[in-house]
Amino acid sequence: MGHLSLSGNGLVVGYPGRRVLDGADIVIPAGGRVALLGANGSGKTTLLRALSGALPVESGDVRVDGVPLRRSRSGLRAHRRTVQLVLQDPDDQLFAADVARDVSFGPMNLDLPPDEVAARVGEALELLALSDLADRPIHELSFGQRKRVAIAGAVAMRPCLVLLDEPTAGLDPAGVQEMLGALARLEAADTTVVIATHDVDLALSWAHIGAVVVDGAVYQGEIADVLGNRELIARARLRTPTVLDIAAELGVSTRGITDAASLVVRLREAASRGAERAES
Amino acid sequence: MGHLSLSGNGLVVGYPGRRVLDGADIVIPAGGRVALLGANGSGKTTLLRALSGALPVESGDVRVDGVPLRRSRSGLRAHRRTVQLVLQDPDDQLFAADVARDVSFGPMNLDLPPDEVAARVGEALELLALSDLADRPIHELSFGQRKRVAIAGAVAMRPCLVLLDEPTAGLDPAGVQEMLGALARLEAADTTVVIATHDVDLALSWAHIGAVVVDGAVYQGEIADVLGNRELIARARLRTPTVLDIAAELGVSTRGITDAASLVVRLREAASRGAERAES
Amino acid sequence: MSGRLAIDEAAWASPWRTRPVAEKLLLALGLVACAVVLPPWPGVVLAGVCALVALLMVARVPARLLARSLRAPLAFIAIGSLTVLVTVQLDDGLSLAITEQSVYDAVVLAGRALAGTLGVYLLAATTPMGDLLASMRRIGVPAACVEVASVTYRMVFTLLVSTRQIREAQAARLGYSGYRRSVHSAGGLTAATLVRSWDRARRLEEGLAGRGYDGTLPTLPRSQATSMPFVLLSAFVIVAVAGLGAWGGGQWGI
């Protein structure tokens, strides 16, 4: 592993009759937490697939550390060792009977010796808090566990970047916490994490950088700026995060607010300033 | 249609090796907005399936307006005309090539004359804002549209109650708004709506009554009381809704707070009281 | 990822979508029959041109879509015609040759196949499968068979999404690098697809129970008014192509 930067430059991707991406630029800095935001059908998944090399682009290029992806056999092979994509529905990615076997699929394809494969599987399961479930059949797992198995399968390739499509969709609050814990461990293990989501509250609290997909283009910036841009958010069919909404309504600065706790701190400061002003 | 009450009394349901419901009681008053809350795997879906008659219970009974459901063929048939369940994944309920054909399936099974079937299909599509899509193939629809088609299929049976399993899961903010609009129209058409969800913020803003499934039992009460009960919420592996959390942290009363707007009103009141106090 | 098929999409979007199936069958199958039966010049060419004009100018199927979805059948037509083009001489050891007759045969074959394929395409790109299956029920195909086909149609699209995604996930983990691994991955993919199809069937069965599923899948039949001008014009086109083709074949037969 080890962080690397990934960028898409002027990406054009179309299906017959429709251009999904029409000159999309995105930069994922090494180690940066990027949230890719957009409504369903906006092209988030298409962008992730283009960045992962799964989808050929009509024009534009994808670069890892500034080096353009070549779509030759060996070029794609190298890219896939660096960038791994995990789609939303785990059931459309898992195909083996049990957890360890599914996770070992990638390392086996790297022609590693058996003990190296086992080591990687163990490491990936550890990072995703799945070690206890290694021998369990996949169909017995919960939805949240299956999502983490799909990620473990990608992580076992030891990529520098993992792109996750809606990693928290369909998870209950405890499942979301477990997923966020796993993402934190991935980062600690020097893997750059990108998530695509339409959960604006989650994006605000987790990400440093936001990239909104609208009309085939990408608008990228600091997450608070992006999610605070009401015109952009409306065009993207998203909504303003609840805590930013409350702060704006109450007339306090939204800067630095990422979640309920930071909003509470800001409101307390405002209240104490108000009280001081009233006293003086 | 026309509102009717539905209740489950002492429901016990088990799969081999596990009791999912172990004496669950729930009352859905006619016309009441009930949110069934619980983590994934808590038994929400099992409870909905028992209430809809899809799942036989080991003991306990299900009553519509106080009359117990009989599990005979005719008893079940009558129950299904009253209570309709819509599952989380629309692809589990859609089988026909296009929207209108699929929605007509239920009324056709009621042996209604063709023009009555057509009328019901038209009405159900109207309520779910799908009239424009009547002749579209189901596989070209978005996930949110397919979810509404599945609900339309149930609504065309003209049930008194519809039970919806995670109606907003996987939808983007605009999709959630469309779904809530559809639910409001259903209520206006005298259909009692029950939703199962683990989205506590949504439950707080939409429901009047909350019913939390924990360890096979159901704890029911006013939605604000249920979601404000930290001990219960922790046991159910849920979380406190963001707005209640903020209110509690800031020391204002949580009573009557259902969403960001009502929290803002409460905080403004508190601020002006604070200012008055400081001035006096 | 999409579970869409280009011709299917064109059929649902077609301006002829609401025409009765029988009308479209008459025109399309009539042209197919002309392409198969008539002497090659000018009959087959006429049939092909009529199908092409009807497709692009009247039924307004996008030309790009037509070109793209004809790629696969064109490959088969090319290989087959090349095989006919090259003749094998056995008398004097084994040798390959191209003769005047084999060139003629190959060109005629390619022409018939192309014209016929365009005729089938005229039906396929204007008639959604749902309507076609409903009309089969009307001509007396048993309900059980039509309903099985109808479930097949719906499920093709849900399964296609799964299959394409699993394949992509395997490819991302280098499951298709090298022959041995590719066969192994294809096996895993086939098994996973089979399990998905069973699982989907079981869940659909449960999901439909609430609306009274008892093994049959009735839906509201739709009536579509027959358009006499369309029928007459179609009949005229086919008679004209057939007549001209038969007469012209006798006159200038080559």
Added chain:
Amino acid sequence: MHIAEGYLPVGQAVAWAAASTPFVVYGARAVVRIRRENPEATILLGAAGAFTFVLSAIKLPSFTGSSSHPTGTGLGAVLFRPPVMAFMSTIVLLFQALLLAHGGLSTLGANVFSMGIVGPWVGYAAYRAVRRFGLSAAIFAAMALADLSTYVTTAIQLALAHPDVTSGVVGALGKFLGVFAITQIPLAIAEGIVGVIVIRVLREV
């Protein structure tokens, strides 16, 4: 590989359709009977059809670098018996002709004969003959031979339709076997291996 529209002379197209019809009607009757005895079968049979169709989205690698997809008729014949497969294959071939422009309508009878009748029956016979040597061997034989026999039948159909100018049907058969069936041998073996892997995975779940 299905025979494209317009490829067969009228007489032969009709003859193949006539040869296939009794099998398909018998299969359709079997479907009606199965549903009468077991009402839930509608959806399961529909799913089986969808599975067979979707196999065309699964690419099998070949040594030559080109690729093909499994026909799946051997597996289908083992799971559902050949009579039902005759009917299911007809649906799938109709769908492939209309949704993928793969195959044709006048050639439907000929394609059903090779893919829906010869393939399943050969595959099923191979399965029964090899069954006592173990399930994997039986599935391998069923899938590989169903695949291969389908393509040999297609080559025969094409040779009958387009005899070689100088060497007649025999020469044409040589050509079409060369082009279609010989390249198919490694693919038939691959399909057999796929069948073995499928059975292994299914035993595990």
